Amino acid sequence: MAERFDRIVRGGLAVLPGETRVLDIGIRGGRIAALEDRLEAEDGTPVTDARGLWVLPGMVDVHVHFNEPGMGHWEGFATGSAALAAGGCTTYVDMPLNGLPPTVNVPALNAKAKLAEGVSSVDYAFWGGLVPGNLDDLEGLAAEGVPAFKAFLSNPGGEGEERFREVDDWTLLEGMKRIASFGGLLALHAESDAITAKLAGEAAKAGRAGPLDFAATRPVIAELEAVNRALLFAEQTGCRLHFVHISSPEGVELIDRAKRRGLDVTVETCPHYLTLSETDLARLGAVAKCAPPLRDADRIERMWEQLAEGKIDIVASDHSPCPAELKTAPGMSFMEAWGGIAGAQSSLELMLAEGYFRRGVPLPALSAMLSANPARRFGLYPRKGEIAVGFDADLALVDPEGAYRLQEEDLLQRHKISPYLGRTFPCRVVETLVRGRTVYERGRGIALPGRGERLRTEAGRKVTP
Incomplete structure (x- = not known):
């Protein structure tokens, strides 16, 4: 039976804790709701085709x-x-x-x-x-x-x-x-x-x-x-x-x-x-x-x-x-x-x-x-940092064959200064999701300016890697 998702990221090589696996990521309410080999969704659910891409935690x-x-x-x-x-x-x-x-x-x-x-x-x-x-x-x-x-x-x-x-x-x-x-x-x-x-x-x-x-x-x-x-x-x-x-x-x-x-x-x-x-x-x-x-x-x-x-x-x-x-x-x-x-x-x-x-x-x-x-x-776990059910759907989609040479026009920071200009990278980020929504897409640039939210941690929280 098809489930209700706000979005599915389909068929990417997901980088999970301790392993990598090709799977589908179901997103609901800004969080990861399901991780399965294949997810069936209701008609009209947006699907991101990630086949051939790596999907890493942001x-x-x-x-x-x-x-x-x-x-x-x-x-x-x-x-x-x-x-x-x-x-x-x-x-x-x-x-x-x-x-x-x-x-x-x-x-x-x-x-x-x-x-x-x-x-x-x-x-x-x-x-x-x-x-x-x-x-x-x-x-x-x-x-x-x-x-x-x-x-x-x-x-x-x-x-x-x-x-x-x-x-x-x-x-x-x-x-x-x-x-x-x-x-x-x-x-x-x-x-x-x-x-x-x-x-x-x-x-x-x-x-x-x-x-x-x-x-x-x-x-x-x-x-x-x-x-x-x-x-x-x-x-x-x-x-x-x-x-x-x-x-x-x-x-x-x-x-x-x-x-x-x-x-x-x-x-x-x-x-x-x-x-x-x-x-x-x-x-x-x-x-x-x-x-x-x-x-x-x-x-x-x-x-x-x-x-x-x-x-x-x-x-x-x-x-x-x-x-x-x-x-x-x-x-x-x-x-x-x-x-x-x-x-x-x-x-x-x-x-x-x-x-x-x-x-x-x-x-x-x-x-x-x-x-x-x-x-x-830094007290942001278990909301941030992993591809796991219940975590924010913060994802970086990377093309492992997307080799490119970094140029000034690629940089989005205020001043186009970098020691890496002219360096050839073997891979490239092609899309970034924050809480399930695309904020950056290669070729389009920033899709959702101002999407970010402030995070507060609880004083005294003692969590370590």
């Missing part, structure tokens, strides 16, 4: 910078979320910087939320921040549904009195105590400011200002020192930790050893640390500048080994855009250029290209790091 990108309010000319919710949708991402968590004011208190959070409402193409949540002076704001932010708090152990840069600030050790320790008291999660940009600032000062005095000079001012030891310090504080406070954009296999190993000691800690890396090396930094210039910097090719391969071993929990874009003049203004030295990589639209395709096609990492393993694990860690 990416859950927990690390993007859309910069509103105040800095929307760098990237805003409309353009940033459009780029994510075109890349198969259906949910994101927006960072507390570089907006002015940053989301370090409830009024600032509410101001940001108003700007995203009715504008974002995909679903979203907001980070809170831990900075000097906002300890009394943390619990209020958690009550408003932020899934986690971000802190910097090194200077995040930027200008203005309101800008996001790095934490001192006392604020870090006390912040961890407060966040642990209500079961929250703290994420850290882990670089030692004492090391990086000293090396940057010495480089400036010596007139060293090139790409590899910049990389030398932010060595792996700066990452390791900061990771070790934060892990010590976590052991003392019981605070749940997440390390963002870890760039070195040594850092991954430190965090993995802490997990095995029983600490509640996870590790994230980014596609650029798995696909671009310091050689690319020297070749591409400021478009590939980021902090921590790109590392050497041997470290990249070791991180792929760690990823295959299950030591890396999450892959997120760290989409950190800026206007072109902040990368390439006449007379600007490499040291002065903005440090951030704009790659949100390419994350899923990069991981499929470098992980599955080049190295044979199974699709379910890649999907877990891109979707299920971040959804679990």
Whole structure:
């Protein structure tokens, strides 16, 4: 007997937890209602023919910078979320910087939320921040549904009195105590400011200002020192930790050893640390500048080994855009250029290209790091992150034979800057569904602007990958 569905996605290779299988996906009320080899539907039910395509859970990108309010000319919710949708991402968590004011208190959070409402193409949540002076704001932010708090152990840069600030050790320790008291999660940009600032000062005095000079001012030891310090504080406070954009296999190993000691800690890396090396930094210039910097090719391969071993929990874009003049203004030295990589639209395709096609990492393993694990860690599970009955019908349809060369006109972000321009990808996202409705379609672009809804998490929810 035919069932009633709002839509059926027919005959794609679905990437499920631990397996792939050709099946039909029945969608009702924005959620996955059935997964069967063959579904019969009532007459008139819309059917998407996915035969020959991969159907993955939409990416859950927990690390993007859309910069509103105040800095929307760098990237805003409309353009940033459009780029994510075109890349198969259906949910994101927006960072507390570089907006002015940053989301370090409830009024600032509410101001940001108003700007995203009715504008974002995909679903979203907001980070809170831990900075000097906002300890009394943390619990209020958690009550408003932020899934986690971000802190910097090194200077995040930027200008203005309101800008996001790095934490001192006392604020870090006390912040961890407060966040642990209500079961929250703290994420850290882990670089030692004492090391990086000293090396940057010495480089400036010596007139060293090139790409590899910049990389030398932010060595792996700066990452390791900061990771070790934060892990010590976590052991003392019981605070749940997440390390963002870890760039070195040594850092991954430190965090993995802490997990095995029983600490509640996870590790994230980014596609650029798995696909671009310091050689690319020297070749591409400021478009590939980021902090921590790109590392050497041997470290990249070791991180792929760690990823295959299950030591890396999450892959997120760290989409950190800026206007072109902040990368390439006449007379600007490499040291002065903005440090951030704009790659949100390419994350899923990069991981499929470098992980599955080049190295044979199974699709379910890649999907877990891109979707299920971040959804679990940031309190969005069991609604987001998997193709399973009861979950939101957030789907990325990928043509595994859709090879193409990335061009500026393909990018939907505000500024058409990417270190991946000119790269040939072996596959391509052709359609993205959010809660069962098409928000992006290749050749058509954004089909439903403003479709995204804000997600709130329950303070103290303790879920891990």
